[in-house]
Amino acid sequence: MGSLHLALLSISCLVSLLVVGLALVVRFKSPNPRAREESENYYLCIDEKHERQRLGDINSEPTVDLSIIVPAYNEEERLPVLLNDVHDYVNSRRTREPGFSYELIIIDDGSQDKTSEVAMEFAQIHGIRELKAVKHVVNRGKGGAVTQGMLCAQGRYMMFCDADGATQFSDIDELLERAKISERDGLVIAIGSRNNQALSGTVVERSHVRAFLQWGFHTYVTILGVRGVRDTQCGFKLFSRKAARLVFPKMHVERFIFDIEILLLARYQDIPVVEVPVNWHEVAGSKMSIVRDSIQMALDLLAVRLNYLLGNWTVSDNR
Ligand SMILES: *[C@@H]1O[C@H](CO)[C@@H](O)[C@H](O)[C@H]1NC(C)=O
Numbered sequence: 330m331g332s333l334h335l336a337l338l339s340i341s342c343l344v345s346l347l348v349v350g351l352a353l354v355v356r357f358k359s360p361n362p363r364a365r366e367e368s369e370n371y372y373l374c375i376d377e378k379h380e381r382q383r384l385g386d387i388n389s390e391p392t393v394d395l396s397i398i399v400p401a402y403n404e405e406e407r408l409p410v411l412l413n414d415v416h417d418y419v420n421s422r423r424t425r426e427p428g429f430s431y432e433l434i435i436i437d438d439g440s441q442d443k444t445s446e447v448a449m450e451f452a453q454i455h456g457i458r459e460l461k462a463v464k465h466v467v468n469r470g471k472g473g474a475v476t477q478g479m480l481c482a483q484g485r486y487m488m489f490c491d492a493d494g495a496t497q498f499s500d501i502d503e504l505l506e507r508a509k510i511s512e513r514d515g516l517v518i519a520i521g522s523r524n525n526q527a528l529s530g531t532v533v534e535r536s537h538v539r540a541f542l543q544w545g546f547h548t549y550v551t552i553l554g555v556r557g558v559r560d561t562q563c564g565f566k567l568f569s570r571k572a573a574r575l576v577f578p579k580m581h582v583e584r585f586i587f588d589i590e591i592l593l594l595a596r597y598q599d600i601p602v603v604e605v606p607v608n609w610h611e612v613a614g615s616k617m618s619i620v621r622d623s624i625q626m627a628l629d630l631l632a633v634r635l636n637y638l639l640g641n642w643t644v645s646d647n648r
Contacts, residue, residue: 351635358632359641360581362473369477372434372461373445375452384463384481387577391570393430393459395501396484400474401492402438405447407612411490412451412460414498419459421499433460436478439468471564472580472587479568479577487573491564496521497608504567504605511603516572518595520558521565521607536611542623549627553634555592558604562588565607572600581642585622586629593637597644 371381385392397415401408415433422429437445445462452460463481465474475489486505490496500521508519550561566588568576575598582590595602636642 351631354628354632355635355639355641358628359636360583360629360632362469362476362581362583363467365477366466369463369465372463373449374458374461375449375456376458382461384461385483387480387482387570387574389483391485392483393432394485395429395431395505396479396482396487397431397433398436398475398478398482398487398489399434399492400436400438400471400478400489401440401444401448402468402471402474403440403442404444404492405440405442407493408435408444408447409451411492411494411498412448414494416455416457418498418501422502431459432483433457434478434482435460435462436474437462437464438470438474439465470583470587471585472590473583475587476577476580476583479573482573485570486567487570488567489564493612495609495612496523496563496565500565500605500607501567503607504565507603507605508567508569511601512569513601514571515569516575516600517569518572518576518591518600518602519567519605520560520602521563521609522560522604523563523607523609538619542619546623546626549630550589553589553630555589555596558592558602560604561592563607563609566591575600579642579644581636582629582633584625584629586626586633589630590633593633594644597637 370384372384373381376382399408399411412433419429419431435445435448437448445464448460448462451457452462463478465477469477478489479487486508488501488504490498490501504519504521508517511517511519547559547561555561562585572595576591576594579594580587580590592602594600633642
């Protein structure tokens with residue numbers, strides 16, 4: 330056998346291996362979210378003597394100015410900090426704008442600790458009728474929790490934010506303002522960005538390892554199709570109701586890289602995305618294990634991209 334044959338043989342072996350590899354990634358890494366359990370259609374609040382109430386629907390008309398969705402998994406320690414921040418924000422906004430209405434949806438994503446109890450206790454102490462606590466029977470992951478919260482939100486604008494209070498909550502005003510400027514046909518997504526020392530002098534405190542991984546991730550994400558976004562992963566994102574309707578009913582990813590699917594869906598549907606610098610500090614107790622989760626994220630991301638590429642998922646897809 331000549332060396333040409335050998336070369337061709339090795340190339341076809343490599344290509345087959347690659348194809349098999351990609352097929353395995355799609356086969357085993359495609360998320361397939363479970364249906365809601367009956368009890369997950371209800372929330373608790375301090376109204377009506379703790380009777381549970383039925384959740385709303387993203388496709389109905391809005392009833393409040395802002396929906397704040399907080400995915401929370403075993404967050405009994407950190408959640409009160411965020412709840413306080415939101416409470417302060419609402420109080421200060423109401424002095425400027427007395428009619429301001431909102432809802433605060435805490436999605437307890439199958440916690441083993443007292444996350445939802447802590448939320449309800451906070452609502453009780455401060456008399457917050459706008460707080461709604463939903464408890465997932467089985468954990469979905471942050472993206473799944475956000476999606477489930479968005480699907481039942483009632484706001485004209487809807488945001489999600491991390492339960493750890495890492496982003497300064499009052500920065501939501503900046504996001505709202507910038508969203509209104511960039512809105513087109515009622516469509517806009519404003520995302521917090523922690524990557525912007527050059528832009529604004531925002532204080533960013535981050536370890537070197539994390540900075541390096543962030544760089545690698547950013548490069549990989551760019552290759553896989555999300556361009557022009559500096560910080561895809563910031564857990565502080567705002568949607569106009571119309572934009573949320575085009576995004577969340579079509580979501581598949583329930584784990585960390587759900588942000589990327591949001592941005593891909595935005596790109597496919599021509600929804601304007603504006604990045605807004607936010608104040609942010611690293612909070613102890615992160616649930617990310619750097620090596621394991623990086624590999625996991627890389628494979629998940631590949632699966633997402635392949636599913637859209639192969640047409641298994643489409644933007645006209647409605648679950
Ligand atoms: C298509 O997508 C579904 C839902 O994510 C997934 O379960 C399935 O494995 C995918 N199928 C193929 C052939 O990619």
